[in-house]
Every structure is written in structure tokens, then in C-alpha cells.
Amino acid sequence: MIQATVFQVDDYGPWTVTPSPRPEMDLQTLQSRLYAEIAGFIGDREGYAFYTRGDNIVAITNRLDQDAHERLQASIGNRYPVTVSVGIDVGDTPRAALAGASAQLRAAGSAQDDTRTATCRGETADADAGEVTVGHFDIENATDRLTDRLDAFEVYTTVQQWYGTLARHLYQEHESLAFFVGGDNVVAICPPLDQETYHDVIDRVTSRTDVPFRVGVGTGKTTHRAGMAAKHGLEQGRETDRAVVMVDGCPTPSV
Amino acid sequence: MIQATVFQVDDYGPWTVTPSPRPEMDLQTLQSRLYAEIAGFIGDREGYAFYTRGDNIVAITNRLDQDAHERLQASIGNRYPVTVSVGIDVGDTPRAALAGASAQLRAAGSAQDDTRTATCRGETADADAGEVTVGHFDIENATDRLTDRLDAFEVYTTVQQWYGTLARHLYQEHESLAFFVGGDNVVAICPPLDQETYHDVIDRVTSRTDVPFRVGVGTGKTTHRAGMAAKHGLEQGRETDRAVVMVDGCPTPSV
Amino acid sequence: MIQATVFQVDDYGPWTVTPSPRPEMDLQTLQSRLYAEIAGFIGDREGYAFYTRGDNIVAITNRLDQDAHERLQASIGNRYPVTVSVGIDVGDTPRAALAGASAQLRAAGSAQDDTRTATCRGETADADAGEVTVGHFDIENATDRLTDRLDAFEVYTTVQQWYGTLARHLYQEHESLAFFVGGDNVVAICPPLDQETYHDVIDRVTSRTDVPFRVGVGTGKTTHRAGMAAKHGLEQGRETDRAVVMVDGCPTPSV
Amino acid sequence: MIQATVFQVDDYGPWTVTPSPRPEMDLQTLQSRLYAEIAGFIGDREGYAFYTRGDNIVAITNRLDQDAHERLQASIGNRYPVTVSVGIDVGDTPRAALAGASAQLRAAGSAQDDTRTATCRGETADADAGEVTVGHFDIENATDRLTDRLDAFEVYTTVQQWYGTLARHLYQEHESLAFFVGGDNVVAICPPLDQETYHDVIDRVTSRTDVPFRVGVGTGKTTHRAGMAAKHGLEQGRETDRAVVMVDGCPTPSV
Known part of the structure; x- marks a missing residue:
């Protein structure tokens, strides 16, 4: 079982241009800090949150109950000039959980409904409900291949195109949610998939993008634990030159 | 004349896994705050900086001399666990300026050269050298069309695919650098282009992505002034239902 | 039972002048963010932390076990250029708990021992061990009396002198720890004291400083709950013109 | 000539308890970030700002014109849930400048006037008007004498009492503004005073507080340059065991 949350800044578009457009760098630093x-x-x-569109932030929130979400909302309301509304849901796959969370949010009102303020809707799972699987992907020798060779924008668009292809494939074929987390790293929240499937994902995406890459896959009681295991898997893959390494999550919360 | 800067975290990849992988949310908050x-x-x-890959940040820095860049580097060194190296260059187009800045940085050493620490290389322009043009794009009725209708991940990948197509087109055909800045907004730094060219860009990208969008175009002595003018243009476009509105930059720094 | 923690930046003094003195505003923003x-x-x-000396931060940490402290230390180590060592202890009074926490820290090494890095020593209490009492003090009509009448520095030193007198009296006579939290507000962590005692504290401190003030006193399972009750008490005191109002803590975590 | 600014959060007291009291740690992190x-x-x-009361922040702002102040105000308004009003003034001494800045602010309305929002009033000096003198004080062997010996609260109150005595003496006798900046450090903005005067200040304050301390004194075109010179003076004092070392400011902005 996966629990997903969508945080959406209330009526943000209109706010950014009222009474007149606000400076872009003020908006960028506001969005970065709100995300942080x-x-x-x-x-x-022990959950994960992803920047995505900045005004819509997606999180994997197994073990966070509604109280915790509301506490975060209240704290944001006390420190930022904007409020956020929250949709939460549980699903058999990451995609299903997020679809549910998005539906909960929409049911609370439009993103530009100026009467919707800091609502919180949805279902949360029992703290013990199941495990999370994280796939941590990165590009083989990205520094040599890209960063030290092309200009910064070409590297960026190459990485974005690779990420976009990977994310859409994982979403459509494997009910997974993949997020770019900087550098040449992509973190995906996946349902249980076998090793062969990950090899197949790599083959298909590499053939379309001409970008060779690896993945470490971890499983754990929380996203953090699964993610740490995935990172260790990725390290092992680099050292032993394997494209897919699957690791069980750390039993204790390794910080 | 455009002046571009690339900020690159020194030896960041190895740092993130030394002595063992660091928790992803610590890295994400570090990157967000460094960007902010x-x-x-x-x-x-009055310049603009864009998150891009988080460990490589691209900025348009007309009017910032080398002293200012070094002051920022020193301040980061005093407050973060990582250092950043800097490449700066000036070019006739945004693309050329960034290519030069990237070359300056590479000449200082690899992104994973552990002896390269907080270097700063490159050429800066006179403070009065020329004007900047900003195109601020957004999707027509994105809230109705996307945010209030699809799930958060579908909206995100739709916007990313539109952005990617737009960015590559502007880069390859018009020497421009376009960046996603959240929501459904894209900010592009462009050479002087006429109104017809913008209409053509919209037509080509819409035909490939099926996403209708607008642009406000502003020109000014600094990126900030050009960007504010562009935002006003975009507002006028929404009100009068025009796809392209071009505005001269504000003569005084409108904050 | 009170649990107190001292966070001490490791070898901070030497760091601030190595290799040469660092700019004061960089240090101030670093300290502010580390505290935040x-x-x-x-x-x-649901604990409280107080800035105190910036490089030594005092916290009331009932319900935080050693794991939580270590997680915070690790997270700071991942995002700041400095590390912090931690001493924790439990005592019958706030003063005793802090004395123990300070002793734990000193036993781990000097504040300027360059081999002491991110140590964590001490005893933590059971999560259910007892209640916390918070006294929230502020000056009667501080805006009229001070802020709107004197210059900013005179107000500041008046408030500091009042705070200093109050804090020393509460520490020496009532085993309490009082902290200035901005404006004209002082938050004190106290053992159980009766209403008469608070009246006596106000009389003695007012007679020495000529500053009339009030207090709201709250009790609760956590510092946060006790503190919220104390704030409500202070509000009631303002409305009903009483110098001391004692309130029981909110049964549920009111955020 | 000294230029001082007071930043005052508009109507902050009422905001902190509306609609009901806000959690103290939310207020503390808000205040810390606003200060940062x-x-x-x-x-x-190249100016200095001091936390003072958190909702009233005092700054030495030589070289910042009114435009710069308004830009900062606008940027805060775009990113925080509160606004700040600003009073600025110029004086022959730091005390006179701050008195003027405070008067400007009061003339704009009460700190709790809910119709006063982000006002900015006052006079600014020419960028080239005169020099700033900074005295940077710290306690001799504070780590051995205090931090490694007493409990964290006793050290804190000892330092606060020393600071208070020093600050009031400098203010009343020498028209100076002294601020605690963490650890055992005090930064004072002073008019030109001779070496004998500093020795006399140390003697008088030590005799009242039993705390021996040193000072480095720097002069420069900006507060930053004077402050860096003062820090170098303090280092020299430590190395050569002198209580007062006076240094000329760095001619170039040493960051």
C-alpha cells in the first residue's frame, strides 16, 4: 500500500500577479523555501516530497496521519504569505494513490477557487500497512559523458529528455511515479517489480534516448528506508558494473 | 550582449555518497536552499538564476562583475557544507554566452575534480552593455485544462513535455535559453526576435504538443526589468486574448 | 520530570576566524538558520528550543529520544558547514535538567576541542514521564509604554534589563529557565509553582526594574501544550486585567 | 556620519494571537528567517543588521539609499506573512542616527496601528559620507572561564549581564550602539573614540561585572570594512595579549 499526498498552493496563480506581477526571483525563492x-x-x-511544479508538490507519505498533515499546513500558514490545500489517498500502486489524492484535492475545489483555503481531505493508511519500493536511477558516467563535455543547457535538456522518457514509461507501463531530483538522478516510487522488468525498462528507455543508465532498487517499511537501500544498491552497481541491483531496506531507520 | 554564469557545486556527486549515501530529503533541502x-x-x-539540475545552476548576470560573483562564492563557502565553482561569459546570444560560461568552467577542471574548489573564471561585460529580452510563456487556461482535470503527475508530465519541446526549439532555432519556473510558466532569455517569430514558435510547438499557450515579451536594461515587462505583456495577452504581446522594459527598477 | 538538551557548535570560535575572520553577516545568517x-x-x-548564545542552544526536549537527537545532528551535518554536539539530561526541575545536560556535554570534551565532532551523550526520559509547566510573561502595554515612545535601542535595553532580572530571579529562587523570545515576551520553563509565587515574582522584579508585567501559566504533557495554555492564560489576563492566569494544558496537540 | 535604520514588523503583536495564539516555535523560526x-x-x-527584539531590527545602513530599503520591503512582502515598516536617519553619532530613525518610524504610526503597512520614511546620506567605526569585543578565555565550566544557562546569563552593562555604558557615555552577536561576542558601532577611552570602558565594565575582555577597533568606509578590521584587531589582541587594538579598515571590500 502506498500513501500519496498532493500539496497545492491555494489560488497561487492570481496571487503572483496581484496587484501587479511579482518579481520572478521573489517567487522562485518563495517556492524553493516552501518546498524545503x-x-x-x-x-x-521518513517520507519523500518532490518539487514537481512548485505550486503542486507530490509526496509519498506512508505513516503520516491526517494530524501530521494538518500540523504542517498550520505551520506553513504561520510562516508564509500563502496557504496550501492537501489531498491524501492510499492505493495499491503509486499511480493509483496519487490519482486518488488528486481527486480528493479537486473535490475540495479548484486550484484557483479563492474560497478554498488550507483544506485537507482524504484517507490515510495504518502506519504498518505494507512496504515501499524505491528505484534510484542515474546515468552511467554522466560527468565524463555530459557535464564535462557539453554546455550546461545541453546537459540539462539531455537529462530532462531522458528523465521525461523514463518517467512516462514507468507511469504508463508500471504504475510508478518517477521524479528528477537533481544532477543526473531520478527517484521512482514503484510497486513490486522483478529484476527483469528493471532491465527491460533500461533497455527500452536507452534505445529511445541513447542514454545508458543504472538503477538501485530498495524496499522498506518507509520511503526513507527503501530509498537508502536503493542508494546502496546504486553504489554497488557502480562498483561491480551491474545495471540493476536490488537491496532489502535497512531494518532500522538509518539516517 | 548577454552575460551568463554557470554555478557548479564542486565534486558534489562523490560528496552525496561519502562516507555513505546521505538521505535524499537532506540533499533536496540543501539544494533548494542553495538555489534560493x-x-x-x-x-x-536584477539578474535571474534558474535551478536547472540543482548542482548546476544557470544565471543571466548582466551587470554583475567578477567581484560580485566572488562575494557570493565566499558567502556560500561560509554557510554551506559545499563550495561552488563559477564560469562566466558574454555572448551575442544567450546560447553563445552560456556556451562560453560552460567552457570557462570546464577549463577550470572537471565537476568531479576534487582539487577544484570555488574557482571563478571568465569574462564579464560592461554594466551598460546592451539590453536583455525575456519571453514569459504560459499555457492557456492551464487550471481548467489541466490542474483541475488530470491527476498531479499527468499534469506535471504534460507540462514537462511541452516545456521540453519549447526549450529545445528555442535553443536550436533561436539561440534562446528557456527554463521551467513552476506552475505552467516558462521564462526564456532570447536575442531580439520579431513578433512573427514568436507566433511561429507557438504554432510549431502547439502542433507538436497539442498545448495552446501565450507569451509576453519584454526588453530592458536588466533581466529583471525585461522580465517584469514580459509579465505585464502576458497579463495583457490574457485580458485581450492575444497570443503574443511585446512590451518595452520599465525604465526604472520596478520591484 | 524535565528533559533538557544543550546543542553546542563544535569548535565554533576557531572556525569563525579560520583561515581569517569571516564576515559578521555571514555568521549571523548561519546562526539564525541553524537555530531555525x-x-x-x-x-x-512539541518541544521548545531557545537561541541563547547562538553557538549554544538550549532546548526542552521531553519525548525526544536519543535517536531523534542523532537524526537532527546527522541532518545538520549534511546541510551546514559546522557540526553540533549534544548533551541531554533529565531532572526534577528545569535547572537541574540543564545542569545535567551541560555536564554531559562537558564530559564529551571542550567546546574548542577540535577532536570532538557531533557527539551525543546523556539520558532521556520515558515519553510519558510527567508534565511541563510554562510561564509566558509580557510587559503591560509595552507598545504604548515603550515601543511607541522611546528609541529602538532604549526599548531594547529596557526589555533586556527587565528580562535579565526576571531570568536570574526565576533561576536562583525557583529553579526555572527563562528565555527572551522577542518583542517584550519571555518564556520560562518552571517546576510546579503556585499562583502566589508568580505574584511574588512579579512584585519583586517590578520593584527592581519599574516594569509592570503579566504572566500566563500553562501545564501540559509537552512543552508545546503547556506553552499554548500559557499563551491563552496571558490573553485572558490582558482581557480581564489580571497579572497571573493559570490554565491547564490542552488535552490534544493544538497546533 | 552614521545612517541607521529601524525595521519594525507591522502590527505584529496582534498578529501573533489572531485568531488564537500561534505556536511559539513557528514564531521563532519566522523571526529567525526574517532576520536572516x-x-x-x-x-x-556592506552594512550590519542586528536581531535586537526580533520584531524590531536595528541596522547600520551607510550607502543604502531609500530605493534599496523599499526593494527589501517589497521582497519581504512577497515572501512572508507579515510586512515591515522602515524608519531611516542620519546622525553625527550612532545614537543620534538611531534616535532619528526611531522618530521617523513613530511618526509613521504606532507599532500596533493596523493601517500602517510597509511604510518607509526618513533621510539617507550620500554614499561617500564619512566613515564607520566598529568595536568588536569578546571575553578573555571565555571557553575555559565559562563555557567549559558552568552550565549553559549560567554562562548565558553571565554573558548577558556583561553585555548589558557594556551596552548601557557605551550608549550613555559614548553615544555608541552595542549588540550581542552570539557566543561571547559584542559588536558596537561607535563614534571616533581614542585608545584610552576603550581602556577606560574595559576597566569600568570589568570592575562592575568581574568579566575581563578585549576589543578590536576598526574604521572603514562601510560597516563591513570597519567590522573586518575590528576582527583582525581582536585577533591581534589575542595573540599579543593586548586589551585594545585599533586597526584601519581594509581599503577594498574584503569579503
Whole structure:
């Protein structure tokens, strides 16, 4: 069982241009700090949050109950000029959980409904409900192949195109949610998939993008534990030159 | 004349896994705050900085001399566990400026050269050298069309695919650098282009992505002034239902 | 039972002048953010943290076990250029708990021992061990009396002198720890004291400082709950013109 | 000539308890970040800002014109849930400048006037007007004498009492503004005073507090340059065991 949350800044578009357009760098630093706030809070409870569109932040929130979500909302309301509404849901796959969370949010009102303020809707799972699987992907020798060779924008668009292809494939074929987390790293929240499937994902995406890459796969009681195991898997893959390494999650919360 | 800067975290990949992998949410909050730091500093001098890959941040830095860059580097070194190296260059087009800045950085050493620490290389322009043009794009009725209708991940990948197509087209055909800045917004730094060219860009990208969108175009002595003008243009476009509105930059620094 | 924690930046004095003195505003922003980090983490677990000397931060940490402290240390190590060592202890009074925590820290090494890095020593209490009492003090009509009448520095030193007198009296006579939290507000962590005692504290401190003030006193299972009750008490005192109002803590975590 | 600024959060007291009291740790992190924001902006222009009461922040702002102040105000308004009003003035001494800045602010309305929002009033000096003198004080062997020997609260109150005595003496006798900046450090903005005067200040304050301390004194075109010179003076004092070392400011902005 996966629990997903969508955080959506209330009526943000209109706010950014009222009474007149606000400077872009003010908006960028506001969005970055708001994300850091949410990522810190969720990470502290062994979940993961992803920037995505900045005004819509997606999180994997197994073990966070509705109280915790509301506490985060209240704390944001006390420290930022904007409020966030929250949709939460549980699903058999990451895709299903997020679809549910998005539906909960929409049921609370439009993103530009100026009467919707800091609502929180949805279902949360029992703290013990199941495990999370994380696939941590990165590009083989990205520094040599890309960063030290092409200009910064070409590297960026190459990585984005690879990420986009990977994310859409994982979403459509494997009910997974993949997020770019900087550098040449992609973190995907997946249902249980076997080793062969990961090899197949790599083959298909590499053939379309001409970018060779690896994955470490971890499983654990929380996203954090699964993610740490995945990172260790990726390290092992680099050292032993394997494209897919699967690792069980750390039994204790290794920080 | 455009002046571009690449900020690159020194030896970041190895740092993230030494002595063992660091928790992803710690890395995400670190990257977000580092970006906010750079965006605040650059924005304060009427430039723009873009997150891009997080460990490689691209900025348009007309009017920032080498001293200012070094002051920012020193300040980061005093407050973060990592250092950043800097490449700066000036070019006739945004693409050329960034290519030069990237070359300056590479000449200083590899992104994973553990002896390269907080270097700063490159050429800066006179403060009065020329004007900047900003195109601010957004999707028509994105809230109705996307946010309030699809799930958060589908919206995100739709926006990313539209952005990717737009960015590559502007880069390859028009020497421009386009960046996703959250929501359904894309900010592009462009050479002088006429109104017809913008209409053509919209037509080509819409035909490939099926996403209708608008642009406000502003010109000014600094990126901030050009960007504010572009935002006003975009607002006018929404109100009058025009796909392209071009506006001269504000003569005074409108904050 | 009170549990107190001292966070001490390791070898900070030497760091601030190595290789040469670092700019004061860089140090100030570093210290502010480090404090905000710790206050956010502790506050999130219903404890309180106080800036005190910036490089030595005092916290009331009932319900935070050693794991939680170590997680915070690790997270700081991942995001700041400095590390912090931690001493924790439990006592019958706030003063005794802090004395123990300070002793634990000193036993781990000097504040300027360059081999002491991110140590964590001490005893933590059971999560259910007892209650916390918070006294929230502020000056009667401080805005009229001070802020709107004197210059900013005179107000500041008046408030500091009042705070200093109050804090020393509470520490020496009532085993309490009082902290200035901004404006004209002082938050004290106290053992159980009766209403008469608070009236006596106010009389003695007012007679020495000529500053009339009030207090709301709250009790609760956590510092946060006791503190919220104390704030409500202070509000009631303002409305009903009473100098001391004692309130029981909220049964549920009111955020 | 000294230019001082008071930043005052508008109607902050009422905001902190509306609609009901806000959690203390949310207020503390808000105040810390707001201060860090202001300190970063001012520091970036070679001025100094001091936390003082958190809702009233005092800054030395030589070289910042009214435009710069308004830009900072606008940026805060775009990113925080509160606004700040600003009073600025110029004086022959730091005390006179701050008195003027405070008067400007009061003339704009009460700190709890809910119709006063982000006002900015006052006079600014020419960028070239005169020099700033900074005295940087610290306690002799504070680590051995205090931090490694007493409990964290006793050290804190000892330092606060020393600071208070020093600050009031400098203010009343020498028209100076002294601020505690963490650890055992005090930064004072002074008019030109001779070496004998500093020795006399140390003697008088030590005799009242039993705390021996040193000072480095620097002079420069900006507060930052004077402050860096003062820090170098303090280092020299430690190395050569002198209580007062006076140094000329660095001619170039040493970051």
C-alpha cells in the first residue's frame, strides 16, 4: 500500500500577479523555501516530497496521519504569505494513490477557487500497512559523458529528455511515479517489480534516448528506508558494473 | 550582449555518497536552499538564476562583475557544507554566452575534480552593455485544462513535455535559453526576435504538443526589468486574448 | 520530570576566524538558520528550543529520544558547514535538567576541542514521564509604554534589563529557565509553582526594574501544550486585567 | 556620519494571537528567517543588521539609499506573512542616527496601528559620507572561564549581564550602539573614540561585572570594512595579549 499526498498552493496563480506581477526571483525563492519546508517535515517522518511544479508538490507519505498533515499546513500558514490545500489517498500502486489524492484535492475545489483555503481531505493508511519500493536511477558516467563535455543547457535538456522518457514509461507501463531530483538522478516510487522488468525498462528507455543508465532498487517499511537501500544498491552497481541491483531496506531507520 | 554564469557545486556527486549515501530529503533541502541563496543574490542585482539540475545552476548576470560573483562564492563557502565553482561569459546570444560560461568552467577542471574548489573564471561585460529580452510563456487556461482535470503527475508530465519541446526549439532555432519556473510558466532569455517569430514558435510547438499557450515579451536594461515587462505583456495577452504581446522594459527598477 | 538538551557548535570560535575572520553577516545568517533548523525540528516534536548564545542552544526536549537527537545532528551535518554536539539530561526541575545536560556535554570534551565532532551523550526520559509547566510573561502595554515612545535601542535595553532580572530571579529562587523570545515576551520553563509565587515574582522584579508585567501559566504533557495554555492564560489576563492566569494544558496537540 | 535604520514588523503583536495564539516555535523560526533575510540583504551592501527584539531590527545602513530599503520591503512582502515598516536617519553619532530613525518610524504610526503597512520614511546620506567605526569585543578565555565550566544557562546569563552593562555604558557615555552577536561576542558601532577611552570602558565594565575582555577597533568606509578590521584587531589582541587594538579598515571590500 502506498500513501500519496498532493500539496497545492491555494489560488497561487492570481496571487503572483496581484496587484501587479511579482518579481520572478521573489517567487522562485518563495517556492524553493516552501518546498524545503515540506521536504524537511515529510523527510523527518521518513517520507519523500518532490518539487514537481512548485505550486503542486507530490509526496509519498506512508505513516503520516491526517494530524501530521494538518500540523504542517498550520505551520506553513504561520510562516508564509500563502496557504496550501492537501489531498491524501492510499492505493495499491503509486499511480493509483496519487490519482486518488488528486481527486480528493479537486473535490475540495479548484486550484484557483479563492474560497478554498488550507483544506485537507482524504484517507490515510495504518502506519504498518505494507512496504515501499524505491528505484534510484542515474546515468552511467554522466560527468565524463555530459557535464564535462557539453554546455550546461545541453546537459540539462539531455537529462530532462531522458528523465521525461523514463518517467512516462514507468507511469504508463508500471504504475510508478518517477521524479528528477537533481544532477543526473531520478527517484521512482514503484510497486513490486522483478529484476527483469528493471532491465527491460533500461533497455527500452536507452534505445529511445541513447542514454545508458543504472538503477538501485530498495524496499522498506518507509520511503526513507527503501530509498537508502536503493542508494546502496546504486553504489554497488557502480562498483561491480551491474545495471540493476536490488537491496532489502535497512531494518532500522538509518539516517 | 548577454552575460551568463554557470554555478557548479564542486565534486558534489562523490560528496552525496561519502562516507555513505546521505538521505535524499537532506540533499533536496540543501539544494533548494542553495538555489534560493543564489537566486536571492542574483535577483537582488536584477539578474535571474534558474535551478536547472540543482548542482548546476544557470544565471543571466548582466551587470554583475567578477567581484560580485566572488562575494557570493565566499558567502556560500561560509554557510554551506559545499563550495561552488563559477564560469562566466558574454555572448551575442544567450546560447553563445552560456556556451562560453560552460567552457570557462570546464577549463577550470572537471565537476568531479576534487582539487577544484570555488574557482571563478571568465569574462564579464560592461554594466551598460546592451539590453536583455525575456519571453514569459504560459499555457492557456492551464487550471481548467489541466490542474483541475488530470491527476498531479499527468499534469506535471504534460507540462514537462511541452516545456521540453519549447526549450529545445528555442535553443536550436533561436539561440534562446528557456527554463521551467513552476506552475505552467516558462521564462526564456532570447536575442531580439520579431513578433512573427514568436507566433511561429507557438504554432510549431502547439502542433507538436497539442498545448495552446501565450507569451509576453519584454526588453530592458536588466533581466529583471525585461522580465517584469514580459509579465505585464502576458497579463495583457490574457485580458485581450492575444497570443503574443511585446512590451518595452520599465525604465526604472520596478520591484 | 524535565528533559533538557544543550546543542553546542563544535569548535565554533576557531572556525569563525579560520583561515581569517569571516564576515559578521555571514555568521549571523548561519546562526539564525541553524537555530531555525533546530527550533523547527524540536517544535515539530512539541518541544521548545531557545537561541541563547547562538553557538549554544538550549532546548526542552521531553519525548525526544536519543535517536531523534542523532537524526537532527546527522541532518545538520549534511546541510551546514559546522557540526553540533549534544548533551541531554533529565531532572526534577528545569535547572537541574540543564545542569545535567551541560555536564554531559562537558564530559564529551571542550567546546574548542577540535577532536570532538557531533557527539551525543546523556539520558532521556520515558515519553510519558510527567508534565511541563510554562510561564509566558509580557510587559503591560509595552507598545504604548515603550515601543511607541522611546528609541529602538532604549526599548531594547529596557526589555533586556527587565528580562535579565526576571531570568536570574526565576533561576536562583525557583529553579526555572527563562528565555527572551522577542518583542517584550519571555518564556520560562518552571517546576510546579503556585499562583502566589508568580505574584511574588512579579512584585519583586517590578520593584527592581519599574516594569509592570503579566504572566500566563500553562501545564501540559509537552512543552508545546503547556506553552499554548500559557499563551491563552496571558490573553485572558490582558482581557480581564489580571497579572497571573493559570490554565491547564490542552488535552490534544493544538497546533 | 552614521545612517541607521529601524525595521519594525507591522502590527505584529496582534498578529501573533489572531485568531488564537500561534505556536511559539513557528514564531521563532519566522523571526529567525526574517532576520536572516534582512541581515543577508544589508550585509550584501556592506552594512550590519542586528536581531535586537526580533520584531524590531536595528541596522547600520551607510550607502543604502531609500530605493534599496523599499526593494527589501517589497521582497519581504512577497515572501512572508507579515510586512515591515522602515524608519531611516542620519546622525553625527550612532545614537543620534538611531534616535532619528526611531522618530521617523513613530511618526509613521504606532507599532500596533493596523493601517500602517510597509511604510518607509526618513533621510539617507550620500554614499561617500564619512566613515564607520566598529568595536568588536569578546571575553578573555571565555571557553575555559565559562563555557567549559558552568552550565549553559549560567554562562548565558553571565554573558548577558556583561553585555548589558557594556551596552548601557557605551550608549550613555559614548553615544555608541552595542549588540550581542552570539557566543561571547559584542559588536558596537561607535563614534571616533581614542585608545584610552576603550581602556577606560574595559576597566569600568570589568570592575562592575568581574568579566575581563578585549576589543578590536576598526574604521572603514562601510560597516563591513570597519567590522573586518575590528576582527583582525581582536585577533591581534589575542595573540599579543593586548586589551585594545585599533586597526584601519581594509581599503577594498574584503569579503
